[in-house]
Amino acid sequence: MLSLPSRTDRDLYPALMSPVLCANYPTDHKAFVRIDVSLRIYWHTLFDICPELLELSGPDGMSIFRPFMAWAGEKKLAFDWSYYLWVYVWLRQSPFKDRLLADDKYLRSIMAASAARWAILDRGRDCGIVIGCADTKNLVIGWKCRSVRLGREIELIEPEEPLPAPPDIFGYFTLQSFELDIFPGWQSLAR
Amino acid sequence: MRLGFNFTLGDTYDMVQRLIAERHIDYCEFLIDNFFCVDPNELAKAFDCPIGLHIMYSKFLEADRPMLVDFAARLRDYIDALNPIYVSDHILRFSHEGRAFFHLGEIDYSAEYEFVRDRVLQWQEIVGQRIHFENYPSIMDGGREAPAFFERLMKETGAGVLFDASNAVCSNRNCGTPFEAWRNVIAGAQHFHVAGYRNSLIEPFISLDTHAEALAPDTLAFLENFRSVFDKPGATMTYERDDQIEFDDIVADLKLLRNLFGEPEERRHDLALSA
Numbered sequence: 053m054l055s056l057p058s059r060t061d062r063d064l065y066p067a068l069m070s071p072v073l074c075a076n077y078p079t080d081h082k083a084f085v086r087i088d089v090s091l092r093i094y095w096h097t098l099f100d101i102c103p104e105l106l107e108l109s110g111p112d113g114m115s116i117f118r119p120f121m122a123w124a125g126e127k128k129l130a131f132d133w134s135y136y137l138w139v140y141v142w143l144r145q146s147p148f149k150d151r152l153l154a155d156d157k158y159l160r161s162i163m164a165a166s167a168a169r170w171a172i173l174d175r176g177r178d179c180g181i182v183i184g185c186a187d188t189k190n191l192v193i194g195w196k197c198r199s200v201r202l203g204r205e206i207e208l209i210e211p212e213e214p215l216p217a218p219p220d221i222f223g224y225f226t227l228q229s230f231e232l233d234i235f236p237g238w239q240s241l242a243r
Numbered sequence: 244m245r246l247g248f249n250f251t252l253g254d255t256y257d258m259v260q261r262l263i264a265e266r267h268i269d270y271c272e273f274l275i276d277n278f279f280c281v282d283p284n285e286l287a288k289a290f291d292c293p294i295g296l297h298i299m300y301s302k303f304l305e306a307d308r309p310m311l312v313d314f315a316a317r318l319r320d321y322i323d324a325l326n327p328i329y330v331s332d333h334i335l336r337f338s339h340e341g342r343a344f345f346h347l348g349e350i351d352y353s354a355e356y357e358f359v360r361d362r363v364l365q366w367q368e369i370v371g372q373r374i375h376f377e378n379y380p381s382i383m384d385g386g387r388e389a390p391a392f393f394e395r396l397m398k399e400t401g402a403g404v405l406f407d408a409s410n411a412v413c414s415n416r417n418c419g420t421p422f423e424a425w426r427n428v429i430a431g432a433q434h435f436h437v438a439g440y441r442n443s444l445i446e447p448f449i450s451l452d453t454h455a456e457a458l459a460p461d462t463l464a465f466l467e468n469f470r471s472v473f474d475k476p477g478a479t480m481t482y483e484r485d486d487q488i489e490f491d492d493i494v495a496d497l498k499l500l501r502n503l504f505g506e507p508e509e510r511r512h513d514l515a516l517s518a
């Protein structure tokens with residue numbers, strides 16, 4: 053028997069993003085399956101897009117996913133386009149740190165994933181986003197869909213004259229046209 | 244019944260052109276806010292067929308008024324350029340306490356009715372036109388309250404319902420919402436969705452609105468049993484496919500729908516003229 057309320061999705065909202073709260077529901081109950089469906093999408097959003105991370109965690113991803121989601125819950129992360137960048141911030145202070153920093157493919161994949169997520173999900177008037185990181189001189193740009201025949205586009209830029217490093221691990225700025233012609237300074241990630 | 248296909252991003256452009264050319268579909272539904280950086284005139288010329296507009300991320304239940312006003316101002320440019328058959332949006336939750344869901348959440352139909360009604364009235368007023376709101380593929384038992392909720396919402400706001408038939412099938416399988424309970428909603432709706440679903444990976448199985456597989460037998464049976472309630476002058480049904488996009492599979496499903504509903508009235512007229 054389930055003693056927790058579960059009449060509506062709304063009763064489950066906090067658990068939909070928390071593996072810890074999910075464990076309070078009996079596995080043979082529909083509420084558990086509904087929460088599991090939600091958590092799997094956070095999992096797939098991370099590892100389908102950045103499969104390299106599974107090399108660090110092992111194939112089920114759980115040694116990254118569970119502690120990251122718990123940490124994200126404490127920090128009340130918004131899970132907006134910067135989802136992947138926060139995974140990197142977490143990895144950088146985790147036991148995975150040395151392996152993470154030994155190969156820049158992880159960072160490249162993570163920056164591209166967040167740029168793409170911004171380009172798909174942002175509904176403001178900006179056309180593009182530039183993401184920079186203190187661990188690399190390279191920039192990643194995400195462009196929104198600008199023609200009916202194209203999707204969003206992701207660009208990796210290796211600037212000849214690097215921009216100043218962002219004050220935090222990551223910084224970003226947005227572009228009001230489809231051209232990288234300004235550097236207004238870095239904005240810090242919102243939680 | 245006019246049949247359509249959902250166009251969400253550029254990679255299916257050529258396929259949609261072919262569906263139109265081969266007359267498998269009669270119109271196309273844009274996920275319009277994915278294209279807010281595309282010139283409205285380019286979009287208007289993209290396909291030689293009528294257009295429906297489907298809004299994904301207005302978040303009109305959660306966003307503040309200035310954001311909605313700005314969203315609506317851009318939407319308006321596309322409404323003016325495309326002269327769509329309909330404009331539709333979703334009644335669901337994108338976040339909880341400022342944290343985003345990746346699998347979107349259903350509302351509480353009894354506790355939130357007044358709130359949603361007021362938001363719907365405000366959103367239609369800001370956009371400056373009638374909007375059709377889509378029903379959710381319910382999982383939890385509160386989903387049984389959805390038919391009465393949508394019926395009342397139509398009555399009290401003048402809004403339409405974009406009735407997603409396979410979402411109602413998921414709801415029937417997951418929480419037992421009877422098809423019969425939707426009769427008045429279907430009768431009052433002009434615009435429909437339909438797609439495939441699949442089961443969850445773990446038991447007790449729930450049905451998920453995945454838009455990645457063929458139409459299920461119970462979805463087709465539902466359409467058949469209520470055929471005359473769905474079909475009416477001006478009615479549209481968008482076949483949604485977001486994954487496993489295979490031309491032949493999509494055409495096979497569209498043919499099933501065509502067989503079920505027959506050629507749309509407009510097309511019968513065209514055929515008579517050309518005969």
Ligand SMILES: [Fe+2]
Nearest residue numbers: 407410438452
């Ligand atoms: Fe659906």
Ligand SMILES: [Fe+2]
Nearest residue numbers: 377407436483
């Ligand atoms: Fe739908």
